[in-house]
Amino acid sequence: MLVNIVVGSITAFLVILSSFFSFQRLVKRKVPMHVNDPIDTIEDPHDLYSEDRDTEDIKEVIKEEKKSLKGKSFKNMYKGAPASFSMYRISSYGIFVMGFIYLQNNGFLDIWSYLGGISFGLVSSVIVGMYIFKKR
Numbered sequence: 741m742l743v744n745i746v747v748g749s750i751t752a753f754l755v756i757l758s759s760f761f762s763f764q765r766l767v768k769r770k771v772p773m774h775v776n777d778p779i780d781t782i783e784d785p786h787d788l789y790s791e792d793r794d795t796e797d798i799k800e801v802i803k804e805e806k807k808s809l810k811g812k813s814f815k816n817m818y819k820g821a822p823a824s825f826s827m828y829r830i831s832s833y834g835i836f837v838m839g840f841i842y843l844q845n846n847g848f849l850d851i852w853s854y855l856g857g858i859s860f861g862l863v864s865s866v867i868v869g870m871y872i873f874k875k876r
Contacts, residue, residue, distance in 0.1 A: 741853040747843060748857025749864065751836040756865035758828035766822055 843849040 741850055743848050744843060744850050744853035745857035745860065747839040748854045749861035751832075751839045752858040752861025753865050754832040755829070755836055756862065756869075758826075758832035760865075760869065762824075762826035762828045765826070 840849075840854070843854065
């Protein structure tokens, strides 16, 4: 039971962590980073208080964005493909499958313990993610 929990939690944690890093790399490559004033980036890192910011109704903006996204699902999928097929994710899913096969072939697999380990890995990755974002 303990082996199932450990293998399930570690492999699930690796999958979530690799997904995070691959999408983070994709966003850093796609988003242009232009810095006008170093003091502004410290005080207002997301440019929430700039004077040239539009004050449109948020519902109108959301409706326009939804309209612009319709019919672009294939294009959006194509843009996100590098993060989906990165080596981080492929290798972590490979480790996930190899862990399951190892447990199955050696007769250690207890499916309920393994699923509990996977859920523990997911919860622990959420906790680590919250800690990282709170630190930033």
